[in-house]
Amino acid sequence: MLTELQKQTAKAIVNVFETGQARGDYGRVTLLAGDSGHLTYGMAQTTLGSGNLYLLIKAYCAAAGAAYAAALKPYLQRLADIDLRLDNDMTFRGLLTDAGADPVMQEAQENFFDRVFWRPSAEAASKLGLAEALSHAIIYDSTIHGAWAPMRDRTLVKMGQPGRAGEHAWIAAYVRERRNWLATHPNRLLGRTVYRMDAFETLIGAKNWQLALPVTVRGVRIEPVIFDYRPPVPVSAVDAATRNLRLTTPHMTGADVRSLEEALAKEGYAINVDGVFDEGLERALKSFQQEYGLFADGIAGPATRMMLGL
Known part of the structure; x- marks a missing residue:
């Protein structure tokens, strides 16, 4: 069982990867040409193309006291439909940036990334018998960045179950496998994100499996004091073809x-x-x-x- 400090450290590492800040940037809006996730937003950069931005904004609009709910609600259907014209809707992007300063949005984002990404990644680690804090951080990063399941399956083919290979050896093999996949991906932007795996390889090399602080990731120092700070009031590997499946008229098929x-x-x-x-x-x-x-x-x-x- 991870401590709360280990959990927050794991999240901070991914925040550094996504926004360059250990605490994340709640108002960060990013759009990079060639990114299959399209417009991305928030402390750990959730994407329009995956449909997850819709889930975040829906949760925010439903929260009591959300200052920008009335302005953002008209966009909910377009978000649900993954209307890619929102990439360049500057009014919408401005609202997202401004909403990042709303404490309700900050809480919504923290709850969203915990519920939608951290908890499932922790469950995935548990199912594989992985207990180290660094292992959890690596799986959380892959869940946020995208393509955890295929990289897991490739590693299982090569290494077998972690219980047989040993957790440290299995995770090291997973990081190598994922780094090679990123480096050779036809989307050249993803090749530029190998720094994520390089950072984890450095932590593995230092044998910092417990994520003992302080640690420095991409020049950003992560230490306990940052978790007591509250801020004043990016390429995704998620396949845009991965839909959020729901009941629609006509019915979704495939x-x-x-x-x-x-x-x-x-x-x-x-x-x-x-x-x-x-x-x-x-x-x-x-x-x-x-x-x-x-x-x-x-x-x-x-x-x-x-x-x-x-």
Whole structure:
């Protein structure tokens, strides 16, 4: 079980990767040409292209006292539809930047990244029997950055289960595998993010598996005092084709829906595996989310997919 300080250190490392600041930058809006995530936002940079920006802004607008809720609510449907014209909507981008100074937005972001990314990544680590704080940080980084599952599977093929290979050896192999994937990726922007794995290799080389402080990541010193500070009132590896699956009219269909159905069927839910996201699938999904302590909204987003092993 990680301590709260270890958890915050792991998050701070990823914040440095995403925004250059250990505490993150709640109002940071980034748009890089060629980034499949399109517009990204917040302390750990969630993306328009994945549909996760919609989930964050929806949560913020529903929070009591959200100063920019009225201004942002008209954008919710466009966010849900992944309207890529929002990339260059300067009014929308300005609202996001301004909302970053709202303490309600800051709390919403902290809760969002914890619920949607940290908790599922910690569960993924637990399922593999990984207990070290550095291992958790590496999996959290991959969950935020994208493509955790395929890199995990490649490492399992080469190394077997961590329990057999040993946690330290398995994680070191995973970092090497992911670094090679990033370095050779056809999206040249991703090749520039190998610094993430280089930073983790440095921590592995120092045998800092417990994330003992202080640590310096990309020239940023992380020490306990930063976690007592409250601020005044970026390339994603997420495949833009990874949809947040939900009930729509007409119904969503496709291989991703079928994979969701198959995963729920393995969990014991009696559903028709036909590749169509219908009312029955929504009911089963909500039941699964409620059982595992997720927000039972019937949307198969990143947290739900992680819990299902997708």
